[in-house]
Amino acid sequence: MQSIEPSRIQLMIDQFVNQDLYIHLEMTTGAYAAHLDSSKHPAANFITNAVIRYSHGGISGSGPYRVGLKMDRGWIYAEGLTHYEESESDRLIMAGHDNEGKLVVALQLSREPF
Amino acid sequence: MEQQVLVILPHPDDEAFGVSGTLAKLLHNGAKVTYACLTLGEMGRNMGIPPFASRVTLPAIRKKELEASCRAIGIQDLRILGFHDKMIEFEDQDALNASIDALLQELRPSLVITFYPGYSVHPDHDACGAAVIRSVGKLPRNERPVVHCVAFSKNCEEELGKPDVTVDVKDFLKQKMESMQAHKSQFQAAELLGRKKLNDQEIRRRFGTEGYWTYKFES
Numbered sequence: 001m002q003s004i005e006p007s008r009i010q011l012m013i014d015q016f017v018n019q020d021l022y023i024h025l026e027m028t029t030g031a032y033a034a035h036l037d038s039s040k041h042p043a044a045n046f047i048t049n050a051v052i053r054y055s056h057g058g059i060s061g062s063g064p065y066r067v068g069l070k071m072d073r074g075w076i077y078a079e080g081l082t083h084y085e086e087s088e089s090d091r092l093i094m095a096g097h098d099n100e101g102k103l104v105v106a107l108q109l110s111r112e113p114f
Numbered sequence: 115m116e117q118q119v120l121v122i123l124p125h126p127d128d129e130a131f132g133v134s135g136t137l138a139k140l141l142h143n144g145a146k147v148t149y150a151c152l153t154l155g156e157m158g159r160n161m162g163i164p165p166f167a168s169r170v171t172l173p174a175i176r177k178k179e180l181e182a183s184c185r186a187i188g189i190q191d192l193r194i195l196g197f198h199d200k201m202i203e204f205e206d207q208d209a210l211n212a213s214i215d216a217l218l219q220e221l222r223p224s225l226v227i228t229f230y231p232g233y234s235v236h237p238d239h240d241a242c243g244a245a246v247i248r249s250v251g252k253l254p255r256n257e258r259p260v261v262h263c264v265a266f267s268k269n270c271e272e273e274l275g276k277p278d279v280t281v282d283v284k285d286f287l288k289q290k291m292e293s294m295q296a297h298k299s300q301f302q303a304a305e306l307l308g309r310k311k312l313n314d315q316e317i318r319r320r321f322g323t324e325g326y327w328t329y330k331f332e333s
């Protein structure tokens with residue numbers, strides 16, 4: 001993966017407007033968070049291959065980045081994104097990694113199921 | 115002539131710390147104050163200790179708290195604009211500006227209070243301030259209200275200098291403290307006032323003045 005270039009991400013977000021897309025949205029503090037630091041509250045969630053559609057969206061921030069996508073009746077939001085998969089042209093694959101390189105957050109969009 | 119003031123902030127409780135004393139003072143001096151709050155703060159993380167709010171009930175709880183805060187300050191005209199918390203920066207800019215334009219049109223305020231874009235820490239604060247500046251900036255120069263901005267980023271004084279407007283609100287601390295305390299789900303007493311109870315003198319020193327930067331439009 002490569003460090004996020006906001007202008008490239010924005011182009012892909014615009015390209016996916018108003019169509020049915022499969023989403024993978026995930027956040028995790030890691031299963032060992034509480035084992036390593038008892039003050040931490042371990043939590044995680046993900047949703048894979050739910051179908052969504054948004055009317056517009058954007059990327060903002062100066063890194064780590066935030067992405068918001070506006071749907072007919074709600075929003076999709078991810079904060080803390082640092083990297084994207086530069087080799088993918090038909091799918092938008094983004095993730096945020098902490099300073100140990102571990103994944104904390106992921107937001108992926110595709111016309112085909114993951 | 116009565117002064118019409120329009121306050122535009124994104125979250126219930128944004129009014130409490132920064133501007134409630136000023137608003138109470140303006141109202142005392144006969145101004146009319148309209149407070150447009152963009153969201154209900156429905157993505158807030160504070161749920162009470164132990165939690166008495168949930169993701170489902172938080173918006174209604176915060177709406178009640180906001181109304182109580184407005185009563186404490188004396189604001190009679192509260193507008194809840196219904197945008198989604200945390201999403202102001204991604205909102206359709208035309209829709210956002212249209213609702214601010216409509217308020218400017220309707221109220222023709224002489225003073226607008228909002229956040230200083232770029233110096234207000236939370237993305238919603240910055241995006242709210244930016245939208246207000248866009249809307250006011252579109253008005254012809256001679257019809258533009260004065261815009262007083264709240265800023266609190268670490269670099270704000272370094273880059274903007276000291277606030278050019280400071281308001282002594284020591285006579286309005288009762289309203290200000292009640293406004294803050296109205297947001298029960300958001301501020302535990304300890305978080306608000308520190309562990310120990312502040313005496314009157316400490317409260318005056320800590321909360322007795324409110325500062326603003328007058329926005330300078332380029333053209």
Ligand SMILES: [Zn+2]
Pocket residue numbers: 124125127128236239
């Ligand atoms: Zn706020």
